[in-house]
Amino acid sequence: MGSLDGTRRIGRFTVERTLGNGGMGKVYLCRTPAGLRLAVKVISAELAHSRAGRIRFHREVEALRDVRSPYTLPLYDAETLTPPYWLASRYVEGPTLDQHVRKRGPLPERRVAELGAMLAEALAGVHAHGLIHRDLKPSNIILEDGEPRLIDFGIVRSDSWTRGLTDPMSPPGTNGFIPAESLRGGEPTPAVDVFALGVVLVFAATGLLPFGHGLPATLRIYQGVPPRLTGVPAALAGVVRSCLAPAPADRPGPDELMAELGALLKPPPGAGRPVPKPPHPPTVPVADPPHHCHAPVPPAAGGGCALRPVAARLLAAGLSRPLIRKAVLHREP
Incomplete structure (x- = not known):
């Protein structure tokens, strides 16, 4: 076919x-x-x-x-x-992040943090080779068993490669994901990927883009209009806001992002721990009590009650008198 x-x-x-x-x-x-x-x-x-x-x-x-x-x-x-x-x-069979969110709605807060930490790790690997992806967006992220797979390196950039292949007035990337320094013709740095990751996390958490769509979104970014973070969980909002900082130097690196998002994934102190039970009071051995047994059993050879040896062993084990009474009066079915 x-x-x-x-x-x-x-x-x-x-x-x-x-x-x-x-x-x-x-x-x-x-x-x-x-x-x-x-x-x-x-x-x-x-x-x-x-x-x-x-x-x-x-x-x-x-x-x-x-x-x-x-x-x-x-x-x-x-x-x-x-x-x-x-x-x-x-x-990869799975849907893109764009398809998943549009079909099923925004991701829960913890899933957004997990997704962000994994994408930050992906960017750390890309940047470690001197590369910049420059087109990180929901349609370039495929989900496989809940994990992201970053695709489409078609406009990747490296300082070791030839410069000047693109028009500075038309920077590569997607409207709404390109930071202001790129829109002004500056040379791309790894911080452009961090900016795009911030946009991706807002979309994953709310189903909306913080600057909108198309050329109006690009104009808002260029003019320094603050991102719209309505609906972003409070714990994530600070991380996202730092990714979308207008100045690239104010944005965290991928390693810092992994640490910040990883901290959000840790359970609070004491969560999941069993509630300790109060200790049982220690068993106090009792002195050999006077014998008042009236159990209708034949005496053992050598005289005395047949139950006394049992009681003596229980006393030696440190059991209390009520427990001994229960033991010696217990009858087999």
């Missing part, structure tokens, strides 16, 4: 269907000869014939090869020499 556009094979992979269209091309669900499912991204012919488009594609391939994180999808294979250019990564 081929895709709707008639594409049946990409390299050695069989196309099952089209997964979606992106800014750089199309993504297909494919299978290897052995049956493994892959997401294969093919860049458009227009970009393939553009030097800037080819450089962007090579950047994405190199980024996926370099970054190793449980929250990113590893590169399986790629074609970077002969058109059509494509890259293949592991396919």
Whole structure:
């Protein structure tokens, strides 16, 4: 079965269907000869014939090869020499964060904190390789068993790569997720990803974007309009507000974010601990009481009551007189 556009094979992979269209091309669900499912991204012919488009594609391939994180999808294979250019990564069945929230509603406070901590760890891995994602948003986060998978490194940036591929008046990214310094033409830093993460967390917690949608959202950010955080739980609001700080130097780094969100996930002191019971009063042995047994049993050999040896052993064990009385008067059924 081929895709709707008639594409049946990409390299050695069989196309099952089209997964979606992106800014750089199309993504297909494919299978290897052995049956493994892959997401294969093919860049458009227009970009393939553009030097800037080819450089962007090579950047994405190199980024996926370099970054190793449980929250990113590893590169399986790629074609970077002969058109059509494509890259293949592991396919994830789960919905995007955007789809999940729009279908099921905002996430509970704890789930938002967990999601934020995992995404911060993903960004820490990306930034450790000198890379900046620059397009972190709910539609680029796939949920797999409740955990995020960060995808689409198509506009990733590294200081070691060629600069000047994009128009400063039209910075790469998505309206409502681009910080003010990028809108003013500044060189991107890892802080742009932290800003976008703050927007993502507001969306996860409320189903809304803090600056709105489209060009009006970009204008609000550019003008320094404060974000709308209505509905964000109080415990998360401080973390989110720091991510959305207008100045990049005022935003926390991914490691600091992991620590702050991790603190929100810890149970309060004493939570879950059993309530201690008051100690039992110690058992005080009693002196050998005078014998007043009238139990109708034959005396043991050597004289005396047959129950006295039992009582003596109980006394030696330190049991109280009421317990001894219960024991010696107990009758077997």
